Amino acid sequence: MKMNYLLKNRHKKNYSRKIIFIIGLFILGALAFSLFDNLLIKIISPLWRAENGFSRGLGRSADFFRSRQALMRENGTLKERLSSLELEVSELSLKKIELANLESLLGRTVYKESIAAGVLTHPPQSPYDLVVVDAGAHDGITVGARVTLPEGPLLGEVSEVFPTFSKVKLFSTSGEKTDAVLERHQVPVQLEGMGAGNFKIIVPRETEVVLGDRVLSSSLGSSLVAVVEDIKVTSTDPFKEILAKSPANIFSIRYVSVIK
Amino acid sequence: MRKRNLSSLALFLAIIFLPYWIYLPLLLVAVIIFPLYWEGILFGFFIDILYGRGVTAFPSLLSPIAFITVILIIVLLPLRERLRFNV
Numbered sequence: 001m002k003m004n005y006l007l008k009n010r011h012k013k014n015y016s017r018k019i020i021f022i023i024g025l026f027i028l029g030a031l032a033f034s035l036f037d038n039l040l041i042k043i044i045s046p047l048w049r050a051e052n053g054f055s056r057g058l059g060r061s062a063d064f065f066r067s068r069q070a071l072m073r074e075n076g077t078l079k080e081r082l083s084s085l086e087l088e089v090s091e092l093s094l095k096k097i098e099l100a101n102l103e104s105l106l107g108r109t110v111y112k113e114s115i116a117a118g119v120l121t122h123p124p125q126s127p128y129d130l131v132v133v134d135a136g137a138h139d140g141i142t143v144g145a146r147v148t149l150p151e152g153p154l155l156g157e158v159s160e161v162f163p164t165f166s167k168v169k170l171f172s173t174s175g176e177k178t179d180a181v182l183e184r185h186q187v188p189v190q191l192e193g194m195g196a197g198n199f200k201i202i203v204p205r206e207t208e209v210v211l212g213d214r215v216l217s218s219s220l221g222s223s224l225v226a227v228v229e230d231i232k233v234t235s236t237d238p239f240k241e242i243l244a245k246s247p248a249n250i251f252s253i254r255y256v257s258v259i260k
Numbered sequence: 261m262r263k264r265n266l267s268s269l270a271l272f273l274a275i276i277f278l279p280y281w282i283y284l285p286l287l288l289v290a291v292i293i294f295p296l297y298w299e300g301i302l303f304g305f306f307i308d309i310l311y312g313r314g315v316t317a318f319p320s321l322l323s324p325i326a327f328i329t330v331i332l333i334i335v336l337l338p339l340r341e342r343l344r345f346n347v
Contacts, residue, residue, distance in 0.1 A: 015337045018296060025298055026330045033305040040309050044276060051277055124279035126311035127325075 038162045045134070045165060048120040052254075080252075084151050087247055090214075091152030091224055098222065114257040115139055116150070120165065123250055129173040129195055131156070133256060136164045146259045153247045154223040155256060168256070171225060172197045172246055179218040180225055184208060191215060191226065197246035199226050202239050215244050268299050275307055283307070284325075291332050295340060304329040 033040070117135035126132075135141055145158040147168045156170035171178045176193035180201075187207055191199045203209065209231055216222040226244035233240040267290055274283040284307075291300045304326030312324070 018337055019334055022296075022298065022301070022330055022333055026301055026326065029301055029305045029326065033309050037309045040306070044310060047276055121311065124281060125277075127280035127284065127307070128312050130311055132310075 041132070041162065041165060045120055045132075048132075049134075052120070087149070087153060087224070088151045094152075094214075094216070094222075094224065114148070114259045115141065117141075117166075117256050117258055119253050119256060122253055123170075123196060129170045129176075129193065129197075129250070130159070131168040131170065131250075131253070131256070132165060133168055133258070134165050135258060136162045136166050138163050139258075140260050141166050141258050142260075148223060148257045148259065149248050149253065150255055150257055152223055154217050154225045155246070155248060155250070155253075158258065166258070168258075170197070170246075170250060172199060172250070178225070181216045181218050181222065182207070182209065183214040183216050184210070188218065189215070191244070194243075197248070197250045199244040199246070201242040201244060203242060205233065205238050205240050207240070209240075209242055264294050264297075264299075267294070268303075271299075271303060272306075275303060275310070280307075280311075287325075287329070288332075291329060292336065296337070297333060300329040300333065301326050 115135055117133035117139075120132040120134055122131045123129055131147075133147075141158055141161055143158055143161055147155045147158060149155060154171070156168050156173075158166050159169040160167040169176065170193070171191060172193040172195060174193055174195040178191045178193070180189055180191045181187065182189050182201075182203070185208060187203065189201045189203060191201055194200050199215070201215070209228055211228055211231065213228040214224055215226040215228065217225050224247060227247050228242055229245045230243040231240060232243070271283065271286055271290060274286055287300055287303055291297045307325045
């Protein structure tokens with residue numbers, strides 16, 4: 001008996017050309033984007049400024065028509081202002097102690113010259129906890145310059161500088177490690193960024209830490225970096241995990257100070 | 261083709277104005293839906309330039325979003341033959 005076999009209609013496809021195209025495009029893209037990064041951000045930054053202005057303007061006009069909403073918003077703004085002032089007060093009290101300490105250190109002076117900068121983008125627009133500010137090399141900003149809130153708390157460091165704008169890497173960037181000091185007993189610790197303004201600190205179990213304790217930067221003119229929010233202790237672990245949060249709401253920052 | 265261009269435009273605007281938890285899933289969906297979505301690689305670089313630590317010529321292999329997009333497109337090439345989309 002004669003047997004007829006159907007021909008296989010699924011022949012092997014050759015993807016090598018497509019893969020070469022994709023890899024080639026990736027390499028070319030890397031080269032092109034590395035050359036034009038400054039230009040790209042320069043082109044996009046007016047759109048960010050317009051968006052910031054538009055969203056604020058829209059908010060104001062909506063308040064006019066919705067009085068109840070307006071009151072709620074005003075309440076929110078006042079609360080924000082209150083927390084900002086509280087931060088300022090706590091920062092000032094810290095400065096007082098700092099000043100007393102500094103008086104004992106002969107020959108050392110802390111002189112901070114800072115420049116105000118507007119925030120163009122902040123998380124959650126950026127997936128990397130990076131902030132783009134509208135001050136750059138023309139304003140005397142350099143890589144590594146420290147960035148604070150106008151009220152005082154430390155936010156991060158300048159990671160890239162362009163002529164008219166800069167990128168600021170927040171200390172809370174995931175995996176970022178920063179030396180700091182637990183204020184209560186002046187215990188040196190390492191803050192590990194967890195993203196979205198959160199930090200993790202590992203300390204020996206015996207270290208005394210209380211909710212609300214402040215974590216300061218380890219530099220001479222120490223500033224507030226984070227506040228202890230949660231403490232996790234397990235009975236078998238010789239260490240305890242402290243979860244701290246940046247005192248600033250990084251999702252709504254508008255202005256920062258860059259210390260030159 | 262029109263859908264592809266419109267989606268690319270929407271994605272571009274989303275990258276500039278919207279939070280990452282909107283534009284990154286959109287990018288993933290576009291890479292899965294459209295065949296050989298090479299524009300996704302450029303969008304990956306674009307995101308890294310705007311919001312990341314920048315793209316420098318050689319270590320750009322570490323430019324995470326563009327690199328992941330490349331891997332995803334390559335992995336999806338054979339898979340696509342077994343899937344059917346109405347796009």
